[in-house]
Amino acid sequence: MTRSPSDLLRRAAADPEQLHWQSWAALAPGPALIVLGAVHGNEVCGAHAIARAIADLHAGRLRLARGRLTLVPVANPLAFRQGTRGGERNLNRHFVPRADPQDYEDRVTRQLAPLLAAHDALLDLHSFHTAGAPFAMVGPLDNPGPREPFARAAEELALARAVGAPQVVQGWLEVYDRAARARGEQPGDDGIGTNEYMRSQGGYAVTLECGFHDDPQAIEVAAQAIRGALAHLGLAAVPAPAPHGGRVARLREVVLREAPGDTLARDWRSFDPVAAGELLGTRADGRPVRAERAGCVLFPFPESQVDQEWFYLAEFDAPAA
Structure with a gap:
């Protein structure tokens, strides 16, 4: 019997000692896509959109035409049940498998990491804590460097442009490392999340920030992104959102809060x-x-x-000639 989307999410929250995902494989060859929701437990739009997609696949309203698709509605069940960003810590920091897991998120990572590595592309669905427009995030430009070597930037940017977000942002890890140095720390595994791990395994990854946590429209943004990724990769014949054709915003600076009395000049939005x-x-x-x-x-x-x-600053690429 096919479970409803709400049943899937209740089951995920009921027992945080289990992870639930579902996979489909078409007989026609093609790329392998994995979609994550609720990496942060208080960011639920992706969980709802993924559960809806699972129901559509079971009911035949959505059909995989080629390749492989794995849907993980709740990547962090403990945080999801608690309604908190993390269960015992932030799953999207230090996403590195350990032989000796030290906390709940370490144990989740040990299960999710090989699952990510078995796919070509990742779509990670998130939301944010202040009002603002959705945006997609991509990683570094192609480079042979020691920190985040990468050779699939063009594919990653193409996927980011296909998921329907009105903005695309590039350059997370480099600027996150600056924040670590500003705190007097050396950059390390703390900056590694699901996307960075996916790239380290030869794949590519896009994070979509779907909107404000409590905005019901964020679920529709996440659902549209799933359709956009499926259409872009040729995995399913579904209506695709209009692609983003604008300039990319590149992260350049991070500013830390130094004291509780620090105040923003106004109600900034991304x-x-x-x-x-x-x-x-x-x-x-x-x-x-x-x-x-x-x-x-x-x-x-x-x-x-x-x-x-406290906030980040970005600047836009120069317009194309």
């Missing part, structure tokens, strides 16, 4: 434009925080913890 020298916030001791260059704000978090990311 992609709000800023001019060089514009006031962005004020430190508890009265020092102004200004933009070093023209660009836009990303991931503003007014209530972030001390020594954690």
